[in-house]
Amino acid sequence: MTSEPAGPEDPKPFRIGLIGHGTVGGALAELLPGRADHIASVTGMRPVITGVHTRSNGTSFEDVLEGADLIAELIGGLEPARTYVLQAMAAGKHVVTANKQLLAHHGEELWAAAREHGVQLRFEAAVAGVVPVIRVLQESLAGAHVDRVIGIVNGTTNFILTRMAETGATYDEALKEAQALGYAEADPTDDVNGKDAAAKMAILARLAFDTPVHIDDVTYEGIEHLTGDDMAYARDLGLGLKLLGTAERVAGGISVSVHPAFLYGGHPLASVSGPYNAVTVESEAITEITMSGPGAGGPQTASAVLGDVISAMIPPASTPETTESLAIIQDVESAFYIHLEVADRPGVLAQVAQILGLQGASVKSVVQKGLGGNARLVMVVHPLLESRMLAAVELIAGLDFVRGRPRVIRVIEETFE
Amino acid sequence: MTSEPAGPEDPKPFRIGLIGHGTVGGALAELLPGRADHIASVTGMRPVITGVHTRSNGTSFEDVLEGADLIAELIGGLEPARTYVLQAMAAGKHVVTANKQLLAHHGEELWAAAREHGVQLRFEAAVAGVVPVIRVLQESLAGAHVDRVIGIVNGTTNFILTRMAETGATYDEALKEAQALGYAEADPTDDVNGKDAAAKMAILARLAFDTPVHIDDVTYEGIEHLTGDDMAYARDLGLGLKLLGTAERVAGGISVSVHPAFLYGGHPLASVSGPYNAVTVESEAITEITMSGPGAGGPQTASAVLGDVISAMIPPASTPETTESLAIIQDVESAFYIHLEVADRPGVLAQVAQILGLQGASVKSVVQKGLGGNARLVMVVHPLLESRMLAAVELIAGLDFVRGRPRVIRVIEETFE
Numbered sequence: 001m002t003s004e005p006a007g008p009e010d011p012k013p014f015r016i017g018l019i020g021h022g023t024v025g026g027a028l029a030e031l032l033p034g035r036a037d038h039i040a041s042v043t044g045m046r047p048v049i050t051g052v053h054t055r056s057n058g059t060s061f062e063d064v065l066e067g068a069d070l071i072a073e074l075i076g077g078l079e080p081a082r083t084y085v086l087q088a089m090a091a092g093k094h095v096v097t098a099n100k101q102l103l104a105h106h107g108e109e110l111w112a113a114a115r116e117h118g119v120q121l122r123f124e125a126a127v128a129g130v131v132p133v134i135r136v137l138q139e140s141l142a143g144a145h146v147d148r149v150i151g152i153v154n155g156t157t158n159f160i161l162t163r164m165a166e167t168g169a170t171y172d173e174a175l176k177e178a179q180a181l182g183y184a185e186a187d188p189t190d191d192v193n194g195k196d197a198a199a200k201m202a203i204l205a206r207l208a209f210d211t212p213v214h215i216d217d218v219t220y221e222g223i224e225h226l227t228g229d230d231m232a233y234a235r236d237l238g239l240g241l242k243l244l245g246t247a248e249r250v251a252g253g254i255s256v257s258v259h260p261a262f263l264y265g266g267h268p269l270a271s272v273s274g275p276y277n278a279v280t281v282e283s284e285a286i287t288e289i290t291m292s293g294p295g296a297g298g299p300q301t302a303s304a305v306l307g308d309v310i311s312a313m314i315p316p317a318s319t320p321e322t323t324e325s326l327a328i329i330q331d332v333e334s335a336f337y338i339h340l341e342v343a344d345r346p347g348v349l350a351q352v353a354q355i356l357g358l359q360g361a362s363v364k365s366v367v368q369k370g371l372g373g374n375a376r377l378v379m380v381v382h383p384l385l386e387s388r389m390l391a392a393v394e395l396i397a398g399l400d401f402v403r404g405r406p407r408v409i410r411v412i413e414e415t416f417e
Numbered sequence: 418m419t420s421e422p423a424g425p426e427d428p429k430p431f432r433i434g435l436i437g438h439g440t441v442g443g444a445l446a447e448l449l450p451g452r453a454d455h456i457a458s459v460t461g462m463r464p465v466i467t468g469v470h471t472r473s474n475g476t477s478f479e480d481v482l483e484g485a486d487l488i489a490e491l492i493g494g495l496e497p498a499r500t501y502v503l504q505a506m507a508a509g510k511h512v513v514t515a516n517k518q519l520l521a522h523h524g525e526e527l528w529a530a531a532r533e534h535g536v537q538l539r540f541e542a543a544v545a546g547v548v549p550v551i552r553v554l555q556e557s558l559a560g561a562h563v564d565r566v567i568g569i570v571n572g573t574t575n576f577i578l579t580r581m582a583e584t585g586a587t588y589d590e591a592l593k594e595a596q597a598l599g600y601a602e603a604d605p606t607d608d609v610n611g612k613d614a615a616a617k618m619a620i621l622a623r624l625a626f627d628t629p630v631h632i633d634d635v636t637y638e639g640i641e642h643l644t645g646d647d648m649a650y651a652r653d654l655g656l657g658l659k660l661l662g663t664a665e666r667v668a669g670g671i672s673v674s675v676h677p678a679f680l681y682g683g684h685p686l687a688s689v690s691g692p693y694n695a696v697t698v699e700s701e702a703i704t705e706i707t708m709s710g711p712g713a714g715g716p717q718t719a720s721a722v723l724g725d726v727i728s729a730m731i732p733p734a735s736t737p738e739t740t741e742s743l744a745i746i747q748d749v750e751s752a753f754y755i756h757l758e759v760a761d762r763p764g765v766l767a768q769v770a771q772i773l774g775l776q777g778a779s780v781k782s783v784v785q786k787g788l789g790g791n792a793r794l795v796m797v798v799h800p801l802l803e804s805r806m807l808a809a810v811e812l813i814a815g816l817d818f819v820r821g822r823p824r825v826i827r828v829i830e831e832t833f834e
Contacts, residue, residue, distance in 0.1 A: 031702060035560050042559065042627070124557065130703045132549070132557040140541065140549040142459065142731075143452050143723040150829065210459070211741040219747055230826065233756065233795045236784050244829060253744030261827040262754055262797075268709065271688050285448060285716045286547045292685065293706035303703045306560040314559075324628035327670030330636060337679055339650065367653050378650045380679075409647065410678040412567065412661060 014045040014313050017068030017093075018052045019061065019084055020075030024098055024125070025052075027298030028072065028305055035306065043313045065091060070312055072305055073097040082106050089117045096308040098125035098301055104199035104215035107206060122308035127200040128153050128277040130300045131293040132307075137207040141281060141289075146208040148248040148282040153200040155275035155295035156191035157223050157243040159183045161260075162273040165231050165241065171224065183275045183296075194220035194258040197245050204279070205247035205256045213247075213256055220258035234262055240270040333383040335364070335411035338393070343401040344375040352377065352396055359392040360384050374403060380411055431462040431730050434485030434510075435469045436478065436501055437492030441515055441542070442469075444715030445489065445722055452723065460731045482508060487729055489722055490514040499523050506534045513725040515542035515718055521616035521632035524623060539725035544617040545570050545694040547717045548710040549724075554624040558698060558706075563625040565665040565699040570617040572692035572712035573608035574640050574660040576600045578677075579690040582648050582658065588641065600692045600713075611637035611675040614662050622664035622673045625698070630664075630673055637675035651679055657687040750800040752781070752828035755810070760818040761792040769794065769813055776809040777801050791820060797828055 016032075018025055029049055040046040051064035055075070061084055065071065071088040073095060075081055081102050088095050090113070097103070103110065103126055114121035124134045128151065137146075152158050156178055163174040175192070178184035190196045198220040205213040223243050234241045239262035247256045263270040268290040272278040277295025282288045294300040342348045353363060361381040369376045381389075393406050433449075435442055446466055457463040468481035472492070478501055482488060488505040490512060492498055498519050505512050507530070514520070520527065520543055531538035541551045545568065554563075569575050573595055580591040592609070595601035607613045615637040622630040640660050651658045656679035664673045680687040685707040689695040694712025699705045711717040759765050770780060778798040786793045798806075810823050 031560075035562065038562070038627075039560055130557075130706060132553045132706070135552065135557055136549045139728050140547075140552055140721070140724040142727040143448075143456055144720055145452070145455070209741060209743055210455075211743040213745070217745040225824075226826075227824075229793075230754075230756065230824065233754070233784060233793075237754070237782055237795070237797060239754070239797075239828065241826070244827075246829070248749075249743075250746050250749045253746045255746045255749040257749075259827050261751075261829050263829050267829065268688075271685075283720075286720045287711045287714075287717060289547060289549070289708065289710035291706065291708045294704045297704075299702045300704060303561055303700075304557070307557040310559040311556050324626060326626055326628040326666075328630070328634040329667050329670045329672045332665075332667050332672040332674075334678075337647075337650070337654070337656070339647065365654055367650060376646075376650075378654070380654060380656075407642075407644075407647065409643075409658070410661075410676050411656065412663070412678050412680050412684065 011040040011044055011046040013050075014043070014047045015050040015067055015069045016047055016309060017064040017071045018049050019064065019071060019073045021052055021054050021057070022074065022076070023298040024301045024305065025072070025074040027302035028074070031299060031302050031306060039310060039313075043310065045313055047309060047313070061087070065093065068093060070094040070096060070309060072309065073099060074305070076101075078102055078105055082110070085110055085121070086113055089113045089119050089121065092117060092119060094120040094122070094312040096122045096125075096305055096312065098123070098305060100126040100196070100199040100203060101215070104202040107203065108212050120312045122312060123203070124308050125301045125304035127203055128279055129155075129293065129295045129297065130304045131277050131279060131291045131295065133204065133279045133291055134207065136289065136291065137204065137281065141283070141286070144283040144286055146281055146283045148246065149204050149208045149279060150269065150282070151201070151204065151245045151277070151279035152242055152269055152272050153245050153277055153279065153295065154191055154197040154243060155277055156184045156188060157197070158272065158277070158295075159275040160192070161223060161226070161241055161243065164226070164228060165234070168228055168231070170228060171226060192224055193222035194243065197243060197258040201245035201247055201256050201258055204245070205254060208247060208281070209249070209254050211254065218256045218258065221260065223260050226260055237262070238265050239263060240265065242269060242272075244269070331385055331387045333385050334389075335383045336361070336381050336389050337409045337411050338379045338381065339407040340377040340396065341403040342375050342377050343403065344370055344373055345401065348375070348401055349377065351399060355395045356381060356392050359388040361389060361392055428457040428461055428463040430467075431460075431464045432467040432484055432486045433464055433726060434481040434488045435466050436481065436488060436490045438469055438471045438474070439491065439493070440715040441718045441722065442489070442491040444719035445491070448716060448719050448723060456727060460727065462730055464726060464730070478504070482510065485510060487511040487513065487726060489726065490516060491722070493518075495519060495522055499527070502527055502538070503530055506530045506536050506538065509534060509536060511537040511539070511729040513539045513542075513722055513729065515540070515722060517543040517613070517616040517620060518632070521619040524620065525629050537729045539729060540620070541725050542718045542721035544620055545696055546572075546710065546712045546714065547721045548694050548696060548708045548712065550621065550696045550708055551624065553706065553708065554621065554698065558700070558703070561700040561703055563698055563700045565663065566621050566625045566696060567686065567699070568618070568621065568662045568696035569659055569686055569689050569694055570662050570696065570712065571608055571614040571660060572694055573601045573605060574614070575689065575694070575712070576692040577609070578640060578643070578658055578660065581643070581645060582651070585645055585648070587645060588643060609641055610639035611660065614660060614675040618662035618664055618673050618675055621662070621696070622671060625664055626666070626671050628671065635673045635675065638677065640677050643677055654679075655682050656680060657682065659686060659689075661686070748802055748804045750802055751806075752800045752830055753778070753798050753806050754826045754828050755796045755798065756824040757794040757813065758820040759792050759794050760820065761787055761790055762818065765792070765818055766794065768816060772809050772812045773798060776805040778806060778809055800830065
């Protein structure tokens with residue numbers, strides 16, 4: 001329960017019982033207060049964590065369950081996680097879990113219990129972190145005949161392989177770097193040997209093909225034996241090397257596996273680098289959909305958990321009333337590309353640069369090419385207000401050595417670099 | 418109604434009234450019968466099209482509405498689409514629509530009506546075809562504080578720009594090619610001038626920022642004025658040129674726009690080519706998610722409509738009982754990379770190739786590098802059964818000129834090329 005009694009105007013609380021308070025549980029507890037107002041305005045209920053059970057904090061699971069509308073199972077492992085999830089559903093509570101091994105081992109039992117008790121069992125965070133592949137397979141593609149799911153579903157190994165390819169590092173060097181940056185655990189065994197990815201592929205195959213798939217059905221192989229040589233030859237052959245999960249229809253049934261594999265450069269997964277995850281779903285009617293994003297990390301995985309919590313709170317596909325009345329701003333900052341045809345004579349670049357400088361535009365890169373008596377001057381400038389850029393262009397257009405109309409195109413920079 | 422009365426064992430029909438029978442409506446009518454059994458086994462209801470109204474087929478909208486549980490509005494345009502959608506919801510029917518202009522003009526009125534009448538108004542197909550960006554923004558990211566949405570949301574212009582970049586074609590040449598291939602309409606005005614993308618960005622901004630956004634709030638600019646020169650300089654500067662929609666938080670409010678823009682090569686949207694669409698959602702907690710896939714096409718857009726129909730039929734996040742008992746196959750076909758260290762002497766390649774040939778492996782590419790008295794022989798072979806590949810490798814490993822253990826790694830080929 002919230003510590004203060006709710007006033008007549010306050011939204012009703014939606015009570016979350018948190019099981020486990022590690023990386024993801026801790027991140028959820030940190031994320032929730034900042035989003036609770038917004039969620040309350042959208043759903044009419046205010047999510048609050050009303051109890052936390054860990055292996056050692058002295059609060060029993062039963063006490064947490066008693067006061068909760070939903071259990072967030074973030075304790076990991078098979079037991080007591082399985083027992084807790086079954087108990088929660090039997091008590092009529094929704095469950096959100098990030099526990100891939102639990103679902104890859106006991107999924108059918110747990111999903112059957114959810115159907116039996118009429119509660120939701122959501123698990124977006126169990127596969128590919130915040131990449132919404134579970135929801136897309138369960139909902140968007142519920143009507144599709146899926147032919148193949150192929151994914152980079154382990155961020156640790158993708159980081160290691162990316163570093164081996166980019167820097168020529170050995171497997172051991174790249175693993176140490178991953179550990180130093182927090183992308184690999186002290187004991188990375190289940191990541192690098194493919195077992196983590198195998199559990200995730202079992203879940204994806206179950207959803208894609210509507211057939212039971214246990215982790216023991218998945219053949220898997222890790223990346224420990226890969227060498228810099230493999231990377232070098234991959235480049236020679238125009239290939240990229242990834243740890244890929246594949247679940248596909250084959251003659252007589254389906255095949256589900258995790259292996260190091262080469263991808264041709266044009267494949268949508270070939271460009272997924274670093275600790276990112278990505279999944280491509282192929283089906284004749286849809287061609288293919290690819291989704292990518294961070295595959296791990298406390299805040300990212302907690303965001304996936306929170307998305308599931310909100311889905312359990314509200315009926316589907318309502319488009320709630322707007323909760324904001326934000327002003328629509330027309331004049332915004334951007335980086336720009338400027339293309340000028342100019343007379344090829346001294347001082348041209350200096351005059352153009354001076355006008356740009358006066359408007360606050362700082363030049364990032366310049367390409368100049370002679371062209372008979374004329375030259376083409378192409379620049380990219382760092383972000384500034386569009387109005388100032390256009391003012392600079394008017395001034396530049398008026399210079400006597402400028403031929404024709406300057407051309408200006410926006411340049412997008414990454415927010416998170 | 419179905420033509421035959423349902424027997425006691427038959428699933429109950431879920432009746433779809435189809436408004437419009439053009440590219441998408443026609444594709445939906447074609448797609449549905451093949452998927453109806455599967456959908457019935459998952460949902461317990463069998464979707465059937467019980468009526469079709471077009472501008473000219475003589476069946477009134479009211480007659481179609483009367484016999485339907487859900488209206489699929491695929492007629493396009495503002496009127497009579499708006500009136501039909503309002504009438505359907507007032508009659509308590511769910512609505513699925515692919516009509517971006519309708520939502521970008523009248524979204525608030527329509528969403529309010531859906532809330533008032535307690536029905537679902539779903540519109541995945543209105544933005545980016547089968548790419549599930551609407552569902553992800555409404556559900557997966559309902560708890561996220563979105564900072565920016567940036568998208569390639571018009572496949573026609575992305576195809577034209579891709580061809581200009583790849584082949585050096587002029588805008589006019591690339592447009593003609595797009596028209597010949599069916600990626601551009603006879604009158605491509607609303608695609609190439611940015612208006613189509615602007616409507617889609619208005620919808621995405623509304624969902625991302627919970628604030629009303631009308632198409633008139635979106636500044637837009639097309640690609641008609643872009644030249645081969647811009648493409649060439651983009652390459653010199655390490656940039657890709659795309660028609661991008663951007664919706665972002667800025668000081669004082671939000672900004673929503675569509676412009677040609679350059680992207681740095683590492684941006685997740687930079688590699689999206691041809692008639693594909695892709696959307697990146699950025700938020701501090703999630704970093705970023707990118708989704709990509711075909712942005713248009715009858716079967717693809719119809720698949721998005723069908724996903725919405727199924728969502729309207731079933732409660733959310735149930736994981737239905739498995740409907741298949743597919744065999745899990747271990748020995749499947751794959752292309753392979755083989756890495757051999759061999760003595761550098763005549764006949765080596767011939768003997769290796771002979772063994773591969775006897776097992777049915779056809780060589781796709783070979784790289785051989787001398788290394789003192791030894792050589793490295795790296796090959797990629799076309800798909801064959803894993804068991805046959807491993808048999809070949811055992812034989813090759815036994816050859817007297819082979820040093821060390823051969824290394825074998827799978828190579829993924831594209832299903833749809």
